[in-house]
Amino acid sequence: MNLTLLAEKLNLMVRCSGDGLDREVSGGYVGDLLSDVMANSKTDDLWITCQSHQNIVAVSVLKEHAGIILVLGKEPDKDTLEKASREGIPLLVTELSGFEAAGRIYNLINE
Amino acid sequence: MNRKYEFSFPVEGKNFDDAGKASVEIKRLLKELGIAGDVLRRTAIATYESEVNIISYAWKGTINVRVTDNNISIKIQDSGPGITDIEQAMRQGYSTADDRIREMGFGAGMGLFNIKNCSDGFEISSKVNKGTLLKILINR
Ligand SMILES: Nc1ncnc2c1ncn2[C@@H]1O[C@H](COP(=O)(O)OP(=O)(O)OP(=O)(O)O)[C@@H](O)[C@H]1O
Ligand SMILES: [Mg+2]
Numbered sequence: 001m002n003l004t005l006l007a008e009k010l011n012l013m014v015r016c017s018g019d020g021l022d023r024e025v026s027g028g029y030v031g032d033l034l035s036d037v038m039a040n041s042k043t044d045d046l047w048i049t050c051q052s053h054q055n056i057v058a059v060s061v062l063k064e065h066a067g068i069i070l071v072l073g074k075e076p077d078k079d080t081l082e083k084a085s086r087e088g089i090p091l092l093v094t095e096l097s098g099f100e101a102a103g104r105i106y107n108l109i110n111e
Numbered sequence: 112m113n114r115k116y117e118f119s120f121p122v123e124g125k126n127f128d129d130a131g132k133a134s135v136e137i138k139r140l141l142k143e144l145g146i147a148g149d150v151l152r153r154t155a156i157a158t159y160e161s162e163v164n165i166i167s168y169a170w171k172g173t174i175n176v177r178v179t180d181n182n183i184s185i186k187i188q189d190s191g192p193g194i195t196d197i198e199q200a201m202r203q204g205y206s207t208a209d210d211r212i213r214e215m216g217f218g219a220g221m222g223l224f225n226i227k228n229c230s231d232g233f234e235i236s237s238k239v240n241k242g243t244l245l246k247i248l249i250n251r
Contacts, residue, residue: 034163035221038156039228051216058131062138062155079128087135 001025001109003046003067003090010104012069012092016081019088025066025109030102034059041065048101052076057083067091069105071098116144116178122162124170124191127215133174134158144178150251153229154183157247160222161187167212168192169242180251182231187245194237201227201235 003021007014014021029041030048034055041047043064049056052074060068067090070076076084076091084091094101118140120133137158141151158174165172169191177184194200201223208218227233232248 032216033219033221034216035160035219035225038159039221039225043152049216053215055127055130055215055217058135058159061135062131062159 001111003092006046006105006108007092009108010094010096010101012094014090014092015070015076016084016089016091018067018084018090021067021090023066023090025105027109028102028105030098038063046105048098048105050074050098052080054079054083056080057087057089060089061087065089069094069101071096071101114180116140117176119173119175122165122172122174122189124166124168124172124189127166130163130166131159133162137174137176141176141178141183146178146183146251150183150249153249154185156229157185157226157249158187160226161185161245161247163217164222164243165189165191167208167217172242182251183249184232185245185247185249187247188242189244190242193239193241193243194235195239197235197237 002024025046026044028046031037032049032051037059041063044066047065047068050071052070070093073095122133138155169189172189175186199205203224204220206218206220212218230247231250234246237243
């Protein structure tokens with residue numbers, strides 16, 4: 001399942017497409033504590049979080065995430081968007097909660 | 112043939128706007144040297160957590176990375192308030208991060224523990240009101 005398809009199925013809004021939304025999503029990680037995400041998320045994970053400030057971008061670059069989804073209708077800060085486009089990290093937003101977003105994405109990628 | 116590479120990055124205290132910048136740069140350089148997989152992942156965690164600790168708690172510091180055929184040794188030195196009780200600081204969940212730092216998602220009290228956890232060698236020493244020194248070894 002790639003990001004374009006996920007976005008379509010879950011009505012995610014794309015705020016920055018980074019290096020492209022065709023990247024395959026193999027799994028995900030939910031977390032708002034950056035040192036937890038650094039330690040426990042994996043390459044190609046989709047990171048689900050409510051952190052919207054620019055520090056999330058470096059974490060995703062270092063972990064080589066497939067992208068970031070901001071939940072609960074959080075919008076990325078201006079600096080976050082700029083950094084995400086510069087670093088090629090896809091950034092999507094949804095009104096869903098972290099729980100719902102994770103559950104539905106889990107089902108879709110394991111279908 | 113024995114090759115050796117070494118590079119250093121300055122890190123400014125309190126400048127959260129650039130948090131992760133040095134670590135991203137270090138990762139790029141290591142990739143160019145052909146380092147990949149688990150070694151690259153562990154190095155990224157170690158440098159990132161160290162970098163954020165300098166920004167969060169110290170005045171300024173440097174991250175020095177040396178790459179040989181056998182390992183990556185990372186030395187992180189800062190001038191800053193130092194750590195009074197290292198054993199306590201190493202404990203998972205212990206943090207003195209203030210609200211501003213926590214709002215950005217830092218301050219879980221996991222950084223030092225995670226660094227140690229992903230290193231093959233880990234030494235920490237600190238002098239109050241002088242600074243902290245971390246020596247990390249990651250085998251290739
Ligand atoms: N370079 C440093 N100088 C001074 N104090 C430090 C330094 N690094 C860590 N500390 C102290 O040790 C504590 C624990 O650090 P650690 O990195 O494990 O967790 P944290 O920074 O509080 O949270 P996290 O890393 O999970 O975001 C810090 O809260 C701080 O009090
Ligand atoms: Mg820390």
